[in-house]
Structures are given as C-alpha cells and as structure tokens.
Amino acid sequence: MSAPPLGGGGALINEVLTDDELRTVLTRLGPEAERDAFGLVCRRWLRIQSSERRRLRARAGPDMLRRLAARFPGVLELDLSQNPSRSFYPGVIDDDLDVIAGSFRNLRILALQNCKGISDVGVAKLGDGLPSLQSLDVSRCIKLSDRGLKAVALGCQKLRQLHITGCKLITDNLLIVLSKSCLQLEDLGAAGCNSITDAGISALADGCHHIKLLDISKCNKVGDPGVCEIAEVSSSHLVSIKLLDCSKVGDKSIYSLAKFCHNLETLVIGGCRNISDSSIQALALACSSSLRSLRMDWCLKITDTSLRCLLSNCKLLVAIDVGCCDQITDIAFQDGEGSGFQSELRVLKISSCVQLTVAGVSSVIKSFKALEYLDVRSCPQVTRDSCEQAGVQFPSACKVNFYGSLLESDPSAERFF
Template sequence: MAPAKLEGCDRPKEEGARVCINDALTDDELRAVLRQLEKEEERDLFGLVCKRWLRLQSTERRRLRARAGPAMLRRMADRFPGLVELDLSQSASRSFYPGVTDSDLGVIAAGFRNLRVLDLQNCKGVTDVGMTTLGNGLLSLQSLDVSQCKKVTDKGLVAVASGCSYLKRLHVTGSKSITDELLKSLSKSCPCLEDLGLAGCNNITDTGLSTLADGCRHIKSLDVSKCTKISDVGVSRVAEVAPSSLKVLKMLDCFRVGDKSIFSLAHFCHNLETVVIGGCRDVSDESIKSLSLVCCHSLRSFRMDWCLNITDSSLKCVLSNCRHLVALDIGCCDKITDSAFHSLDMGGFESQLKVLKMSNCLKITISGVGSILQFCKYLEYLDLRSCPHITRLGCQQAGLQFPECCRTNFDGSLGESEGMVDFFF
C-alpha cells in the first residue's frame, strides 16, 4: 500500500490515499514549523497556505512596519496580538500626510500592550499628548525613537520616562526643545537605560548629563553630537560612572570638549568601540595617544575630522596600536603628512581598515596613498576629495593598485553623505 501524502488545505480529508496536514498536525506543531523559518518572506508564504496557517502566522508575528490610521491600527492589533516591534517611521525626504497622529498613538497604547519597540522617526504630527498616552499605556516599552518629531518636548518624554521604567533605548535626535528636565527624569525612573541619542539637542547642559550619569550607570551608547553646551565636565562624569559599559560615544562638533574628556575616557573606559570627536578642535596629540593605547583591542571606528591639533605622531600611534580599527576619519586635519603612513606595514600585522576618510588633508601626497595601500589591504572606501596633491590621473601614473572592491572618491562635495560610511560613524 502506497504511503499517505500530506497536503496543506482547508478541504475535508479524502478517504484512503491522502491525509490533510491540517488534520495531522496540531496548532503547536505548526507553530514549531513556523519558528524554523528565519526569513520574513518565508514566514509570509507560510501564511498563504490556508486560513488556519494565516491565523497562526499572524499570532506569531513579532515585528511590523506599517503606515498609520486608527482603523488600520485597530485591525492590526486584533490580527497581531503578539507584536513587540512596530515601525511607523517616515523618510526625512518623503513623508505622507497627515502621517502618525496622537489619535494613532492612543490606538497603539490601547491595542499593543506588549509592545517593546516603537519607531516614530520623522513623524512630525505627534505631540506631547500622544507621548503622555504612550507613557500611561505601554508599560513594557524598551525602545522609543522620536527623532525629528518637532512637536515633542520635555513634558511628553518625561511622561514616557516616568511610565516606562524598563526603557533601554531612547532617541530624540534633533529635538531642540529637549532640556535637562528629561535627563533628570531618565536618571530617576529608567535605571536600565543603555542607548541615548541626543544629537542636536542643544539645550542639554553638563548639569543634565551629570545627573543622567548618576542614575543611569549602564549606558553603552551616548550621542551628544552638536550639543554645544556640553563640555569636559559632563563627559568626564559619564566616563567615571560607566567605565566598563560605555562602548559608543559621539561628540561631533562639541567644541567645548577637549583633552580633559579624552584623558578621562582613557583612564576609565577601556571598552570603547566607536568614538566621534570630529570638530572638537582643542583635542591634541597626547590625549589621542593615551586613548589609542588603552582601547587598542576594542576601538573599531574613530572619527576625528577637524581636530586641527592632531599631527602625524598621534595618528601613527592610532594606526600602529588599534589593530581592529575598521573606520577612520581624519578629514581636514591639515597637519597630517605622508609621514604618518610610512613604515606602518613594518608593524607585523595587517590593518583591518575598510573605510578611510582623509578629504581636505592638504599635505598628503600620492606617496602617502601608496603607503596606505601597502598597509590597508581590505579598504572598501577611500575618500580623497579636496586633497590638492592627489588626483585620479596622478594615482594611475604612479601605478597605484587599489583593492578590487575599494571605491575611491576623488571628486564631489564634502557635504555629500555615504550610506556605508554613515553606518560606521
């Protein structure tokens, strides 16, 4: 007798030859099969087999990216009761009207009680009213991104911090109305906070940063780029209270930050992986050397463009000691010369650098590029824009051989952004 065949169907089982898979497997067994499908497309195909499989797939769904609308959100809440991640973010350049509103946030707070991750980037229609609703309703929330939400202020985010005590990640990039009051609330109510993005929140001061550090002692990632009131006082306090946890620190264009901050990081924080000090013009060689020596095994990405006091000696120290460095930006450091790169290949190891930005480095020549290519065999992006002694033709005439997968940028505006480069910094 031929073995029975299993079918996924909604039809009743035929006598004899065939057995419907829906009769053979329980809901729990089908869920076990679904959990083995790692790709989202495969999980979606699972739901197309029949109504029963669609229902099971819906109850198991954990992540969803969607557009707004109260009616749609209510249907999603009914269909996806196990949802933990909801992405309603909009593109900065392309958005739809009216976008996410406070009414939508009310539906989310009432319908997605288990939500842990909510992304509202560029949702310019939400206000403090909606934030207060989230703070009262989503008690399990762990991650919230309201970057570029211009109508959100301290008042709404303090309500989020007070109600969502499990919060681990909060990004409020570009929210100029945010002040130290939010940092005080986070310090008091969110001891588990690990990732805080404050870039462009230029009303934040050292007082708020110090208060934050006192209560949130497990910070792993902190971005205070363009927070122009931040100085060595606040940065040093963060370094002191989060010595082992801090891995990412971004201080782009914080012109009040100087050597004292870098020495504090070198003294306390030996696990730093990403450091951004571009535009911190008072940082000098000695503090950079100190940091590169203590973080030699951890540092992966280092941005120090427009650090005008940096010279060959500190750059050579970084390149010689930080053997796991993947991305480096020394753009506009006009004291750097070819000497920083000569003899680096004599160090006995191969550089892991994938991204090297040195636009507008006035003293680097084709000879320096040749030394870089000998030392950096795995380059994927090399930025040589506005280097007056380096041209595409000159490199060709010198017989320089760039790695096959390396994109070399000789031309274009210095304001242009590269997606791959942004990933590292």
C-alpha cells in the same frame, strides 16, 4: 458518500498536526516572505501565523491600527516611522498613539521617526499604556518637549533605548527624570538637542550607570565636565560615544575615556578643535584592543604623531576619518607594515589633508590590504592623474573618491561612524 482525498486516501495535514506543531513549523521558516506564505494556506494557518507575528511596519490610522492589534495580538515591535521626503499628511497623529497605548499593551519597541504630527499629548499616553516598552525612537518629532517624554520616562521604567535626535525642545529636565526612573537605560541618542548641558549629562550619569551608546553630537553646550562624568560612571559599559561638533569638548574628555572606558569601540569627535595629540595617544594605548571606529575630522591640532600611534597600536581599527586635519603628512603612513599585526582598516578618510602626496597614498595601499574605501577629495597633490602617472595600483575592491563636495557623504563609509 464523500470522495476520498487525493493522493491515495492519506490523512489531511490539518487533521494530523496540532496548533503547537504548526507553530514549530512556522518557527523554522526563514525569510519573511516564507512566513507570510504560511498564512495563505488556510484560515487556521493564517490565525497561527498572525498570533506568532512579532514585528509590524504600518501606516497610520486609528481604525487600521485597531484591526492590526486584533489580528496580531503577539506584536512586540511596531514601526510607524515616516520617510522625511515622502511623508503623508498629516501622517501619524496623537489619535494613533492613543490606540497604540490602549491596544498594543505588550509592545517592547516603538519607532516613530519623523512623525511630525505627534505632540506631547499623544506621547504622554504611551507612558500610561505601555509599561513594558524598552525602546522608543521619536527622532525628528519636532513638536515634542520634556513634558511628553517625562511621562514616558515615568511610565516606562524598563526603557533601555531612547532616541530623541533632532528634538530641539528637549532640555536637561528630561535627563534628570530619566536618571531617576529609567535605571536600565543603555542607549541615548540625543544629537541636535542643543539645550542639553553638562548639568543634564551629569544628572544622567547619577542614575543611569550602564550607558553603552551615547550620541550627543551638536549639543554644543556639553563639554568636559559632562563627558568626564559619564565616562567615569559608565566605565567599561560604554562602547560608543558621539560628540560631533561639541566644541567645548577637549583633552580632558579624551583622557577620561582612556582612563575608564577600556571597551570603547566607536568615538566621534569631529569638529572638536581643542583635542590634541597627547590625549589621542593615551586613548590609542588604553583602547588598543577595542577601538574600531574613530572620526576626528576638523580636529586641527592632530598631527602625524597621534595618527601613527593609532595605526600601530589599535589592532581592530576598521575606520578612521582625519579629514581637514591639515597637519597630517605622508609620514603618518610610512612603515605601516611594521606594526606587528595585519591591519583590519577598511575605511580611511583623508580629504583636505593638503600636505599629503601621492607617496603617502602609495604607502596607504601597501600597508592596509583590507582597505575598501579611500577618500582623498580636495587633496591638491593627490589626483587621479597624478596617481596614474606614479603607477599607483589601487585594489579592485577599494573605492577611491577623488572628486565631489565635502558636504556629500558616502553611505558605504558613513555606516562605520
């Protein structure tokens, strides 16, 4: 005769709760650690926890991937990205992608950043095996070219997000295929793909009419024709466009964004030296209720006029970078409190604005009460000592960067751009 269960002979929980009820309990657990602890109770709970797991981050290896696919059949998101400074040779290879294509058929999101061991052969298999894929990140997978990613575009027509940053072998040919096959594409990250031209961006616009996020920074063959085309077609869908160091981009692009993209939140035009005050003023007025982050360092034609217009009209602006714009003076920040609304500005980068003085910094502190980060590096008239002598009191919550190389970035500020 078996001994009665501890606790007064009550029913065992596994005899009372069904699998569906245990799944309901699992869904109510918050942190990942709690959900993992759920699976430690017994084999039944582990099986249920495994079947409900939707995200996995793992290292490479075909055998391991097969075991993971068998244990976690419901996985929708798989991250095999490698740390560029701590990669394990050879890391992810084409054999791994073959297993993923055959064993994770329901995958929606796949991240393969910095997987330098994969090639077009492996990536093409993803196109054959993952018809439900919606997001693919192969940033800095340097062996990839149009050939492998065209197979993905043709086989994964539900693709909404594609990041190919640093894949320098990519050309306009991929964008042409995307425009014909991936009509739901919303997010394209192609920074550093410097073989892309206006023709490719225009082709993309022909078929992909709902682009929300576009990063073609350092694509120095792209200029006004491509940007104007994508602005007109994407129109109110476009919320972020990054054009860092696209030297051919000028005022025509900004006027087009102002005319069509009234929901624009993030604009990066650093290094676009042909952009002037007039187009920035038009943008400030057109996107006054949407613009949140604007990076325009090294836009050497920018003056106090356009900066004042931005600060006095854009109610939601939280971050702005005018570093190395040497025509900016204290005047840009005078009477900032008279804008008619409480500024939300949290990040202001004015490094190497050589005409700026302590008086201008004092105006900044008075005008922008929410400021969390102020970059005044390489401003010869603004130093820690000069600010202290003038009695400038920086808020305790505001980090002020006086020193350091302009090549060094601060994560607390860069996340806004």
